[in-house]
Amino acid sequence: MNKPLILIVEDDAPIRNLMSVTLEARGYRYIAAPNANSAILDATSHNPDIVLLDLGLPDLDGVEVIRKIRSWSNMPIIVISARSDDSDKIEALDAGADDYLTKPFSIDELLARLRATMRRLNQQPDAPTQTTFTNGQLHIDYAAGCAYVKDEELHLTPIEYKLLCLLSRNCGKVLTHKYITQEVWGSSWENNVASLRVFMATLRKKLESQPDSPSYIQTHVGIGYRMLKMDN
Numbered sequence: 183m184n185k186p187l188i189l190i191v192e193d194d195a196p197i198r199n200l201m202s203v204t205l206e207a208r209g210y211r212y213i214a215a216p217n218a219n220s221a222i223l224d225a226t227s228h229n230p231d232i233v234l235l236d237l238g239l240p241d242l243d244g245v246e247v248i249r250k251i252r253s254w255s256n257m258p259i260i261v262i263s264a265r266s267d268d269s270d271k272i273e274a275l276d277a278g279a280d281d282y283l284t285k286p287f288s289i290d291e292l293l294a295r296l297r298a299t300m301r302r303l304n305q306q307p308d309a310p311t312q313t314t315f316t317n318g319q320l321h322i323d324y325a326a327g328c329a330y331v332k333d334e335e336l337h338l339t340p341i342e343y344k345l346l347c348l349l350s351r352n353c354g355k356v357l358t359h360k361y362i363t364q365e366v367w368g369s370s371w372e373n374n375v376a377s378l379r380v381f382m383a384t385l386r387k388k389l390e391s392q393p394d395s396p397s398y399i400q401t402h403v404g405i406g407y408r409m410l411k412m413d414n
């Protein structure tokens with residue numbers, strides 16, 4: 183397999199250089215763009231495997247870059263931003279970002295996110311036509327409408343099952359409360375976010391061997407949830 187190609191979008195030259203040097207040393211290829219317009223151009227012409235995207239750019243907001251790329255491509259986009267407000271992360275995720283890191287970030291954390299994203303890419307496609315899903319001890323038979331952990335069937339309510347399927351079909355990706363409630367209930371009313379917490383708690387009780395320290399479903403406080411990709 184070719185070395186993965188990473189598009190680094192960052193207007194701060196020292197950070198851009200640090201990321202470029204680090205990625206190259208770890209066996210990645212990279213292209214670096216200092217602003218939104220060259221980022222969009224590079225994304226179109228080089229079709230990178232992953233985009234690392236700063237949100238505060240001199241010409242266009244990074245969220246606009248996500249929207250433009252999403253209009254034609256599903257390439258993974260990891261947002262790296264100094265904006266630490268939940269609303270900024272939610273806006274980026276709802277625009278189609280896969281993940282986010284808050285600055286200052288550690289290089290180890292960045293490399294871990296890249297590895298997780300590469301693993302997910304190599305296990306593609308999670309196409310809607312896929313009829314089964316396996317992640318660690320969890321197995322879902324979409325066609326039969328059944329989920330199992332360690333070969334034992336989980337007795338889920340329809341909503342719990344819907345939630346589990348949504349998270350599994352987007353495994354590795356952070357899903358916002360708004361996105362989940364829209365997919366599950368067809369609306370994003372505030373009281374559905376409260377219901378979502380309740381259903382997530384009951385789902386975890388059935389799914390996780392230790393619901394207090396869940397391994398499958400990660401909580402992003404104030405933002406949403408993600409199913410973690412297990413090392414099978």
Ligand code: CA
Nearest residue numbers: 193236238239
């Ligand atoms: Ca910036």
